[in-house]
Amino acid sequence: MRNIPYFPGWNVVAGSSVGIGFGSVPFFASGFALLAGAMAKDFSWSQPEVAKAASIYLLLQTVAYPLCGWPLDRWGSRAFALVSIALFAASALVLSRIDGSLWQFYLAFALMGIVAAGTNVVSYARAIALWFNRKRGLALGFAASGQAVGSFIIPIAFHTMISAHGWSWTLVAMAVFELVICLPLVALLVKDSPKPLGLLPDGASAETVTASTPADDSMTVREIVRTGVFWKLAISFAIMGMSFYAIAPNIVYILTKKAGLGLADVATIQAVSGIAVLFGRIGFGYLLDRVHAPFVGIVALVLTSICAMTYATTSVPMLIIFASILNGLAIGGDTDLMPYLASRYFGTAAVSRIFGWFLFAFFLGAAIGPVTFAQLSATFGGSDLPLMLLAGLQIIPALLFLSIGRYRTSEASGLSGAVAS
Template structure:
């Protein structure tokens, strides 16, 4: 008889999803995305720094975190999702404490954000994808979508609580409170709830009963080695597709105020509402597309997301009706939620779970490498043609490439079954 796991009632895999969600909610991605403007503005006000000087810290953080992603795969495979996430949360908290103690020195400010970029990648979805992939098979898309969607919680809480703390106690205290929260709340919950694999508990993915625990142990972590994967056409097709998706999304988002004030004559306040609607849609997109990934061949889901993105770019460039703009923003957020679900899901489906952390890290690198090009390329093309419609039309046409790459992928490869495992299964 298979031994019982440490959880009763609820399939333990869902508690792994919950623990992953806690870590992702307050990882560096939502903290930076929703908190940088608040903390950077407060620090700049105290020290008399300019906005361009503060913005360089953001560029430094994003660049270093992008470069560090490919190097996260080895420690994830070495230590597992749980330990790597806990190490990363601890290091991230320390970097927040260091940032809270800087003086009137731009060098210290930049070094603090450089450190944060180097050590905080593991606080995000990357750390938890491997564990979730091992705990779920048939429901893997939904599980990944639910865990990733938890980022919306932090994106909602951080700016509200952060602003109140800054207003009442100052930015240094606010950063210290956030660091303490990481250590006292996020760290123990991740340590308690996240488990690396169902195998030690005599369980299989999705809660299936194993015919034999040995069979589970041998079949749970199958797939290709990284050296084999990077020689396949599938890897490069996906890497190029994700780079173009990242470039397209970040070409629009940082320039959305410029775009909508030009094409739809929206005020800054109205653009903020449009952005909020798109942000909420990301949450539902991750859940809905995650659910869809378990029921539809994933490359077709990928095609759907880029088609939606292309339509949204065309709407932004050619439609001035406010209601239609809101619909486009919601669909755009919905689509990017689905596109980010695709990265870990396709990595596990086409290459197995054995090297999923390393491959997911490389796909993140490709996505954010494209993201670093997008904003500047859009601005330069817009300036060259004295138009925002032209680069938006180009972005819409560009989506043909990732769509064709997704369609060329074919069926998922069959998972290899070790001979001993097959024999044991038949005997059972």
């Protein structure tokens, strides 16, 4: 097959990386604790009250994810992502104007949770799955690595701006950045499919297609939801979401109350974790093209378990930093795994809808995580038990990953570590 010198699919990856890097996931995972901490200090809110906003946001974003699938499969990644970025910026402006009412705080995060779902990987996974086959894991990894860049920049930028100008102007600046930087770059770079250019996935020319090319054996949504593999993956992702978001919004509490660190230290540790996410995204993406993906998922679970146990058993700064690096590496595998597994086990025809349901499961668990962890911490008076329970919980998805078998789709044939069945 004739290969073109430069494959424009990598432009799609670059544009996706910008959109994902400054979407709602890195904003919430890395910026919420600092932003909400500043607001809580101004308005005398308690930690459980702030945690409720996190759960409201995550619950509404959870509901929104499955709703993204149909318009994405109908209208494509580019249009849906652009609308989502604009609405995300508008919701940040709404949040910047609250006046101290908890109900306003909750409603603003509810709005953001609904409109910002499309700023994340779900909007771009379909385009990447259509542009890439054999390098799909690596392409997803590079695209999702933008989230790591955002996770590094956001806590430092938020801490600096909140200290200098307050939380309200920080939100305004974020909205302007979304509209002036992110939206134009996504519009320029993200294209929905290689077909208009006469190309196939990975840069092959459509002119060279032969009868021996494997046909697309994608399953319908109705067929997919009747399989055991779908439900095993959904349960696994729910537990993974609950585990990560039990820690992320409560990280200020964990590190200041239990480890005795200051807010500046927490911001630095969050930034270090963000760098680890970058390596995790690319590293896990590389592995997904070479190792059976459920085994890669188990590696991420082991890292999460070690992180939770470390937070529970030490206050030594270097070990805390080590744990945050492991946590960053672990979350680097989650976003890559969901669309990759959806496309390999079920095909690309309905990948947005199935990925949307996996995200629904992930964030359903995530919505439970923050408040459950906060309540357990309050009930047991700062005990290490909640973190130890979190570490042990990773056994369940590990066993489910081991039980799902080989890839199904014909397009996965020939991949190392997985034979289509």
